[in-house]
Amino acid sequence: MNKAILSVLGQDRPGIVAAISKILFQQNCNIENVSQTSLQSEFAGIFIVAMPIELPLETLRVCLIDALQRFDMHVQIKPLQPQDSGFSTADIEPFVITTKGPDRKGLVAGIAEVIASHGVNITNLKAVFKGGEEPGDNIMIYEVDVPNHVDQKILDQELRERAKELTLEISIQHRDIFEAINRI
Amino acid sequence: MLTDREILSTLEMLENENLDVRTVTLGINLLDCASHDLNKLKKKIRTRITHFAENLVPICEKIGQKYGIPVVNKRIAVSPIAVVGAALSSSQLVDVAKTLDAAAEQVAVDFIGGFSALVEKGTARGDRALIEAIPHALQATERVCASVNVASTRAGINMDAVLLLGKAIKQAAELTADKDGLACAKLCVFANIPQDIPFMAGAYLGIGEADAVINVGVSGPGVVKKAIDRALEANPDLDLGQISELIKKTAYKVTRVGELIGREVAENLKIRFGVVDLSLAPTPHVGDSVGEIFQSLGLLSIGVPGTTAALALLNDAVKKGGAFASSRVGGLSGAFIPVSEDLNISEAVRKGYIGLEKLEAITSVCSVGLDMVAIPGDTSEETIAAIIADEMAISVINNKTTATRLIPVPGKKAGDFAYFGGLLGQSTIIPLNNASGENRFIRHGGIIPAPIHSLTN
Numbered sequence: 220m221n222k223a224i225l226s227v228l229g230q231d232r233p234g235i236v237a238a239i240s241k242i243l244f245q246q247n248c249n250i251e252n253v254s255q256t257s258l259q260s261e262f263a264g265i266f267i268v269a270m271p272i273e274l275p276l277e278t279l280r281v282c283l284i285d286a287l288q289r290f291d292m293h294v295q296i297k298p299l300q301p302q303d304s305g306f307s308t309a310d311i312e313p314f315v316i317t318t319k320g321p322d323r324k325g326l327v328a329g330i331a332e333v334i335a336s337h338g339v340n341i342t343n344l345k346a347v348f349k350g351g352e353e354p355g356d357n358i359m360i361y362e363v364d365v366p367n368h369v370d371q372k373i374l375d376q377e378l379r380e381r382a383k384e385l386t387l388e389i390s391i392q393h394r395d396i397f398e399a400i401n402r403i
Numbered sequence: 404m405l406t407d408r409e410i411l412s413t414l415e416m417l418e419n420e421n422l423d424v425r426t427v428t429l430g431i432n433l434l435d436c437a438s439h440d441l442n443k444l445k446k447k448i449r450t451r452i453t454h455f456a457e458n459l460v461p462i463c464e465k466i467g468q469k470y471g472i473p474v475v476n477k478r479i480a481v482s483p484i485a486v487v488g489a490a491l492s493s494s495q496l497v498d499v500a501k502t503l504d505a506a507a508e509q510v511a512v513d514f515i516g517g518f519s520a521l522v523e524k525g526t527a528r529g530d531r532a533l534i535e536a537i538p539h540a541l542q543a544t545e546r547v548c549a550s551v552n553v554a555s556t557r558a559g560i561n562m563d564a565v566l567l568l569g570k571a572i573k574q575a576a577e578l579t580a581d582k583d584g585l586a587c588a589k590l591c592v593f594a595n596i597p598q599d600i601p602f603m604a605g606a607y608l609g610i611g612e613a614d615a616v617i618n619v620g621v622s623g624p625g626v627v628k629k630a631i632d633r634a635l636e637a638n639p640d641l642d643l644g645q646i647s648e649l650i651k652k653t654a655y656k657v658t659r660v661g662e663l664i665g666r667e668v669a670e671n672l673k674i675r676f677g678v679v680d681l682s683l684a685p686t687p688h689v690g691d692s693v694g695e696i697f698q699s700l701g702l703l704s705i706g707v708p709g710t711t712a713a714l715a716l717l718n719d720a721v722k723k724g725g726a727f728a729s730s731r732v733g734g735l736s737g738a739f740i741p742v743s744e745d746l747n748i749s750e751a752v753r754k755g756y757i758g759l760e761k762l763e764a765i766t767s768v769c770s771v772g773l774d775m776v777a778i779p780g781d782t783s784e785e786t787i788a789a790i791i792a793d794e795m796a797i798s799v800i801n802n803k804t805t806a807t808r809l810i811p812v813p814g815k816k817a818g819d820f821a822y823f824g825g826l827l828g829q830s831t832i833i834p835l836n837n838a839s840g841e842n843r844f845i846r847h848g849g850i851i852p853a854p855i856h857s858l859t860n
Contacts, residue, residue, distance in 0.1 A: 317410060343404055360410055375468075390414055392471035394405070399659040400416075401409040 220269040222251070222299035223276060225283070229292035231262035239266065242286045246279055247271050262292075267299060311364040313342070313394035316378065320387035322350045322357040330359065333381045337374045340364045362394065417471060421625035421691040422657065424664050425684050426476040427463050428601035430608035430616040430677065431455050433482040433517075439490040445502040448487075452479060452506040452515075455615050455674070460511045462671045472660055474668075476513045476826075479506075480606035480618070485520035489529030493536040500540035500547045507546040514589075516606035518549040521596070524558040524850070526567070534567050538575035541586035548604035554594035554795040556802045560851040562792065568592050569788030569845075572809060576780070580813035583821040587810040588743075588775060592791050594798030594805055599678050600734040605806060616677035618734065619665030623657035624683040625690045627721075631699040646700070647720045654681060654724030662729045680734025681725025682770060683717075685745040687828035693717075693738050694747025705740075705748055706757025714738060715768040735804060737770020743810075743823055743830035744775050753831040759790070760836070767797050772805035777821040777832045780813040785842040786835065787811060792845065800854050 227239060236255060243250060248268045255264040270279065280296045287294055318330060327346060334341060343362035350356070365371065375391055382389035416422040436447035456479055463474040481487075481503065488499050500518055507515040518540055520530040537549045551568055554560040572592075576584030591605040598609020601620035608616070630653040634641055641649075661679040669676035685693045697705040700713050718737040726732050740762070742748050751757045759776065766772045772794050778787075791807050798805035812821040817834035 315405065315410060317414060345407060347407075358407075358411070360405075360407060362405065371469075390417075390471055393469045395663060396470040396472065396660065397405050397409050397413050399663040400413050400656045401405075 220249075221272060221276075223268055223270055223279070223296055224299045225266040225268060225294070225296045227262070227264045227266075227287065227292050227294055229262055229287075229290060231257045231260055232290065235262055235287070235290055235292065236264065238286050238290065239264070239283065242279075242282050243268055246274055246282060248274070248279070310367045312367065314363050314365050315392055315394050315397060316361040316363060317390045318359045318382060318387040319355060320357060320382075320385065321352040322348045323385070326357075326385055326387065327359065329381055329385050330361065330378070333374075333377050334361065334363060336377075337369050338366060339369060339374065416626050416656070419690075420623075420629045421686075421688065422472070422623050422660065424467070424472055424474045424619060424661055425622035426478050426601050426603075426620040427459070427474050427665060427668050428478040428480050428606055428618045428620065429456055429459050429672070429674070430480045430599070430612055430618060431482075432608055432612060432614045433484075433487045434610075437487050437489070441491060441495050441498060444488060444491075445499060448499070448502055449506050452481070452503070453509055456510040456512065458672060462668055466664055466667050466671065470664060472664060474664065475622075477511070478601065478603060478606060479510075479512050479515045480601070480608045481515065481517035482608050482610070483519040483521055484517060485527075485530045485533035486610065488533070489527070491529070491532065493532040496533055496536035497539045497543060500536070500544050504544035504547050512546070514546050514548050514603045514606075516548040516550065516603050517608060518547050519551060519607040521552045521610075522561050522564045523552050523555040523594075524561065526561065526564050531567070534564070534571055537571045537590060538578050538586065541575050541589050542578040548589045548591075548606065550591040550593055550596065550605045550607060550806075552593040552596040553791070554799050555853075556595055556799050557853055558850075559853040560594070560792060560795045560799055562845070562851060563848045565592075565791050565795065566784070566788045566845060566848060568791060569784040569786075572787050573784045573811060576811045576813050583777075583812045583815070583823060584780070584810045585823055585827070588808065588823050588827045591806045591808050592795075594795040595803060596806075597734055597804060599680075601680050602682065602684060602735060604808065605735070613675060615674045617665055617669040617672065617674050618677040618680065619661040620680040620682060620684060620734065621657050621661035622682070622684045622691070623653070624685050624693045624696060624738075626657055627653050627683060627717075628690075628692070628696045628699050631696065635699070643716060647716055650717060650720035651724035654721040655728040657681075658725040658728035676731070678731045678733030679725070679729040681721060681729070681732055681736045682734065683721055683738040685739060685741065685748075686826055687744055687746050687749070689746060692745050692747040693740060694745050694751060698747070704751045704754065704756040706751050706761050710757075710761065711765050711768055714740075714765050718769055735770045739771050739774060740765065740769055741771070741774035741808070742776050742833070743821070743828040744826060745828070749828065749830040752833050758836070759833050763793060763797070766794060766805050767801060770804065772798070773807045773809060775808050775810070775827065775830070777810045777812050777830045778835055779816045779832055780811050781816070782811045782835060782838065785845050786838045788845045789842050796851070799851075
């Protein structure tokens, strides 16, 4: 079996997942992972699928584009490469970085730059900017994996300095505290 | 993946509702430091404490920072000094207190508890020496806390010890008259004292405990109050069963924080984790008050009719939620009502909503007792002993813990203001009614026998 990663983007409406999964089933593909979300009115879905060896990737791509034409979706499919990024999920500690503060351009770029400069991987990012000066209306939540070799004190300090420059309130906490408080 | 709501509600508890870990308390066993040679004993105690507690403060701070939860106090509790120093005289025991103080200062902890005696069934020579040493020990030290267990459900009430304590409290107040009798704020008189309290002034390491143990005291009255306020704003028609359920869930969350941090501190120090004390412990800050919870529940103030029922509901719900959240709970575990340490309760005293009698009544359903109660400076030692005896009786008969921390403020009378500072707070001095004249009952001394456990009417 070959593996492929499929991403689908477009305006959200009922029937998108049904249409995609029907084609995958007809082509004898097995869905291994799906993540789907909608952001405001936009649909985004990522599928990792195992394909029969005899099925060319291009054939599957054409089938999917045909099936999703009526939805006007953007479809991308490519072979899934074995992990070679050098980033390992072993020896990491999961942290949550949360910011609140007045909306302005460059907030995500400013914080993400510091995170990236330490080789820290963002595993989940949610940001809501309703605009205006009310801090609670403009929130970023980064779930990140901090490799154990990263000096957390320096990361902490640099994030706090950057947040101050961006007039943001920032919290940096190990993920376990949220699990402990909210989940049984 | 965490939900936004989980993250934001947790941050709200930390930033605006005063959620913290009130204390991480390291229990250290000193029993094998015992010696009739004072210098040897002091040296052993100092070495033992500094060995175990050397990294307590930096580790608590590191872990507090990791989770974004402040560990407000770092403390030490030791074996009862009346046992460790049983061979010593009263003045030698004052010297031991100074050694404890110096060791506590060296490892930068806030308080060290365990200048204690267990005399519920009788007072041994060493116990008597320790009780007599308490006033000078508390005057001469900054961080040392003392406690004496004078009663238990199994043994009854040692009235001779109660009278000795009345005298010690009076003397401790007079020795610290310039600070409104501050020494008394570091002395608790107990019935049914638990062996693993992490809170001061009652913390000591029980005789049945291991070499070292980490106990944690959580807090969170502000979190409970805000949870009630939010729920009632969304639905003003909630009944008390639903409110109790809400308090349980909130206590669960608060306790989980203590459990997580306590276990990690213990792991880092390579010391066994003991218990989480699931108490709602207030501080003299706005939004961190147990008294405010009564108002959120719909009472005009703590002290008005309905207070005992409300406190019973609160205390029970806290215990239920906390017990589910932690694998090992202990200590006092319930709602504290320390008058001077809680802005709202202190204000209720000033306005006359609550007096000593109602305070005593509600201690029958709370987890502590007459705590941080400032009384007139001219109160006699007999009257102090009599108030203690009443409180002990509530504990002994109802098979629960209670304690007193009474401060007869020298030179001040009912209605005057006493200031203790820091977390000990400030309070209007509470009037004592019908307390003049001789009290021959207390002078009889002896033991009030342990109660019968059938015929429970």
